[in-house]
Amino acid sequence: MLAELPKGWRAGRLKDLCESIERRLGTNAKLDILSVTKRGVIPQSETYDKEIASEDISKYRVIKPGEFGLAPMALYYGAIGRYRGEKPAIISPAYNVFKHRSETDPRYLEALIRLPRMIARYEALSQGGNLEGKRKSTPYDAFETIKVLVPPLPEQRAISEMLGSLEDVIAKTESLIERIAQAKRAAMRELLTLGIRRAKAPVKRMSTHWVLGRIAEGVTHIPVDWELVTLIKVAKLESGHTPDRKQPTYWDGSIPWISLQDADALGRLTISETAETIGPEGLANSSARMLPAGTVVLQRTANVGLASIMSREMCTSQHFANWICGPTLCPQYLQQVFRHMSREWLRLMAGSVLPDIYMDTFKALQILVPPLQEQKKIGEVGAAFDRRIEHERDTLELFVQYRAALAQELLSGRLRLPDSVIARHRDKPEKAA
Structure with a gap:
């Protein structure tokens, strides 16, 4: 006070x-x-x-x-x-x-x-x-x-109106983000099962049963130049590790190390900075591996399904499944596949006490593989949606911060509204709750 x-x-x-x-x-x-x-x-x-x-x-x-x-x-x-x-x-x-x-x-x-x-x-x-x-x-x-x-009732109402206007903007921004996300889900379901040609694509019946990694239920036909393959045949699977916390020298360095603290960063298309870093000794004395730029990092515990692409060499904790794409697989395409698999991740977590997908499950994961150029185009469409969502989320975060700061000042009396604003709320009957 x-x-x-x-x-x-x-x-x-x-x-x-x-x-x-x-x-x-x-x-x-x-x-x-x-x-x-x-x-x-x-x-x-x-x-x-x-x-x-x-x-x-x-x-x-x-x-x-x-x-x-x-x-x-x-x-x-x-x-x-x-x-x-x-x-x-x-x-x-x-x-x-x-x-x-x-x-x-x-x-x-x-x-x-x-x-x-x-x-x-x-x-x-x-x-x-x-x-x-x-x-x-x-x-x-x-x-x-x-x-x-306690301010007088008219000033309370004026403060409420001011904060309410920001809350309306926040609600509209949240609604916009959800509408963009819905539009993306609809577009990507079609692109990830039929490709750029969509309904015009000549199709064939899948010769292999799609067991793990399904984009959608009921897919029986795919474009004639696509294949359903086990993911580890077209990308190398790598795990991560946490160096010994009791050894300070293991953490003395600038090697980016992705951990569960990086959930916000993993929600973006690429990741370059991490909450924690390790040193050369930590890397040498653990099972953590240095992974190349372009590696698709997928969170497999806690916020399962978060997927980003390493923009430089990095390593991770054991809570991630990391994919180094081979010459026939585009990282941006794989990222969009992972981001569209939210229902599949939930299915694969069923029965676990904690949100978790085991590495053996990833070894059996199947994926539809279009020609490389088509993969790139699909990845570009998905990334365009994601960039817009990222922009709106950044805007939303600013509005939330503005609203919190404004509330702190107005409700403490450190910032006062002009009397002309407060005057509009005088002599008004009490509004219903």
Whole structure:
């Protein structure tokens, strides 16, 4: 908080802005079940692959549209938010429900309680926890005692409108990215099974059964000049390794070493920089191998399916399957094949405790191989889609950063909106939640 109150603001606590609601389902008809996460209040189906509610849900709390949910046991990392659904639902009895008070703008309250500095306060107030610092709890009565600075209602509304305009831009950018991704999926499915000629391509029935590595279901015919082959026949498969962490000299160097920390970089067409590097000793005393530029690196654990192309010599940890393409296979084409195989990766991970695809599976992977020039054209089309998606994602990240920085300044009073902007919100009736 500021040492000096902004003019017109008052010092208060969160309980001055919101009030707890005690409303149980009882014997009423069953409602949709929600979870309270760091993403906010969302359908339970988006968090778990099955319903995890107990048989007796009579004590579950009812939450109405516009109200807020709070998870005490996960509040320390930001499990709080506003319910944006259109009909009442229920949340676990372990959660809390609250609503904004009459002199509080709900959008302002939503922005305030999700600020990073507020989440830091929740953690400071948390109690308990195991050795890993988890299972801590922040009781609702502690949450509502947090000190805040409270602007007049018209200024709250003006701040909400300003932040809301950026949220609208963020939502539109996210929607645009999804539309481009959908267009790419539709285009690449056709290109990766029929090629550049598409429906005009003369076809033949596949002589070999397509078992692993399928681009799509139900493909029985391919262009006459294509072949279905085992991938290791046209590309060399290499794994990686992690040098001994206990040997500092192994990590003293500038050799790029791709690890799970490089997920963002692996989402781009090429990768040249890594979060960690190793030294010559680390390379010499481990099973890590120096791989040439043009190697297609595929993540096989955690975020399975991320695929990029090394723009220079690099090595990787054991969490990647690396492919050095032979003379009949274009790296850009292989990258697009991997990026289009999201459903296949999910199928191949089935049954694993952790997201993981074993190296033996990759040795049996099959791939459609068009003539080299056609591979290059297909790769170029896919890369054009990806470059546009990368550009929009970069733009989205900037908008998100701007919104976070602006919220921090406006909600602390360090930045004030012009009175002419605030004036438009005076003498307005309270908006519905």
